[in-house]
Amino acid sequence: MASDYREPTYGNWRKPVSPGIGRLGLAGTLILMVGLIVVTMVAMVSPLASLITAAVLGLVMLPLVIQDQHGRTALQAITARVNWWWGRSQGWHLYRSGPLSIIPRGKHRLPGLLAASRLVEGRDSYGRPFALVVIPATKHYTVVFECNADGAALVDQEQVDTWVAHWGHWLASLGFEPGLVAASVTIETAPDLGHRLREEVTANTDPNAPALALAALEEIVWNYPVGSAKVSTRIAVTYAALPHPGGKRRDEAAMVREIGMRIPGLIAGLEMTGAGAARPMTAGQLARAVRVAYDPNSESGMEHAGDQDLLWDDAGPVATQEAWDHYVHDSGRSITWGMSEAPRGEVLSSVMSGLVAPHHDIARKRVTFLYRPHDPASAARIVERDRKDTRFRLDGGTGRARNEIDVMKSDQSAIEEARGAGVTRFTILVTATVHEAEQLPMAAAAVDTISAPARLRLRRMYGSQATAFAAGLPLGIVLPDHLNVPALVRESL
Known part of the structure; x- marks a missing residue:
């Protein structure tokens, strides 16, 4: 039977622009205007000195004018390279933990921005245990949900569009959450080792069953995991101890109570988004997930260990080494990309399917x-200021x-914001992990291939691979809050 249903499209992603002349932002335009005033004043005294001043102004403005295909200026590239050289000279690209390291009590703590992190456990309104990741530097508390996403296979397009609409409503509702500063969705694909299938079959097999049935089950256990992939979906929601500027900072116990009361409402909002059954992750589950991310070869031992909890102080890697374009961590080698530009035109709801799907050239993809x-x-x-800035540029x-x-x-x-739509800033991090260094070029080529249908422009996070790797984990790292340069200055460049 013919249907008149038309699949909706999505788009109109806007990156706020800074008012300026040409490629210059607000800061560059102000520097240019002040420089021209100085050159004019010097010319009134000495023409030769004015030429020298103009040449100096040109050298200062040149790094602000030159931009690459990702919109990064030469000044930003030079600053990143200098910071990398300085950190490498100080040994900041190396990390060692364990009994022979300088880590207190020989623990295997997480490196970088997560070094001071810790876990706090509590119970929500339904009595379910949950863990909070605490980042002391920013006073952020993050709760992580593990979801069993339904997937779009054999699902009517109308149902998929309903999920997308409810997902948009859920994101918009986060803007009304007091103290909420960030959220993230992490989709990780990895080879299925088959341990869970074997345990499930073994626990439900009757030893007195016919030999043919037992042989069939044994063959399924051995052959089914071959070539299959395990997909994990985790949603992290981050709250700040300071609910709003000028408010009273809440202590740890108050944050545990506050977030525990909000967890059932957040999960209820996810039910109609296609996320499936969502539940808060416990301290042991979260520690195991982080451990496997840094040491992929430990996954087999983790699954054999069953419900044995892993302490947060032992969830980190034994050794890591950051290179300019990749990251070495225990048994894995990873490359992380960041989104530099969202799709310009309109896209369908399946635009990200290829990006999040498993790929045979990438051992683990997040x-x-x-x-x-x-x-x-x-x-x-924000939308009104962006509206004025775009008109100024035009x-x-x-x-x-x-x-x-x-x-x-x-x-x-x-117009959409005036009608009640939410405004959310977003970006995407893609991390490809392999076991051998020789596999890194194939993984990089695979990411380039799967990002093209998604109409994304990805940029390898040169000089920041360790930080980007940690930010890609569902642990609530809000990168802008860890930078020394104020947001106003960054956006005006």
Whole structure:
């Protein structure tokens, strides 16, 4: 029977722009204007000195004008390279833990931004145990949900679109959560070792069953996991101890109670998004997941250990070494990419299917969607400011078609926000992990191949592989809050 249903499309992702002249942002434009004023004043005294001043101004402005295909200026590239050289000279790219290291009590703590992290356990309103990841540097508390996503196979398109709509509503509702600063969705694919299948079959097999049935079950146990993949979906929600500027900072016990009361509501909102049955992860489950991420070969031992808990202080790697373009950690070698540009045009709901699906050239692949929802007041201010900035670039620029499209998109965003839509900043991190160094080029080529159908522009996180690897884990690392440069200065460059 013919159907008149038309599959909806999605798009209109906007990255707020900074007002400026040409490729310059607000900071670059101000430097240029001040420099021109200085050159004019010097020219009134000495023409030769004015030429020298103009040459110096040109050298200062050149790193701000030159940009690569990802929109990064030469100044940002130079700064990243200098910081990498300085950190390498200080030995910051190396990490060693265990009894022969300088780690207190010979523990295997997590490296980098997670070095001071710890776990706090509590119970939600339904009495279910959950773990909170505490980042002392930012006073952030993160609860992680493990989901059994339904998947889109053999599902009507109308149902998929309903899931997408409810997912959008769930993200928009995060902007009304007091104290919520970030959320993330991590989809990890890895080879299925078959231990869980064997345990399930062994526990339910009757020893008096016919020999033919026992032989068939044994053949299934050995052959089914070959070539199959295990897909894990985890959603992390991060709260700040300070609910709003000027408010009273909450202590650890208050955060455990507050988040414990909110967990059932967050899970209830996920039921209609296609996330399946969601449940909060316990301390042992979270520690095992992090341990396997840093040491993929330990997964077999973890599954054999069953429900034996792993302490958070022992969830880290034994040794890591960060290179300029990849990251070595215990038994794995990883490369992490970050999204530099979202799809420009309209896309279908299946646009990310290839990116999150398992790939035979990548042993373990982790795709993390990072979200920073804005409250309604901030959302209105952001879209209105972006609307003014895009119009300023159109009026003061060359009137290119892209600038005209930006004005149309900013107007559409302002209209949708005025109608009640939420505003959320997001990015994507893709981490590919292999077992041998010789497999890294194949993994990099595979990521380039699967990112093209997703219409994403990915940039390898040069000089920040260790930090990007940790940010891709569902542990609530909010990268902008760990930077020394204020957000206002970064956005105006």
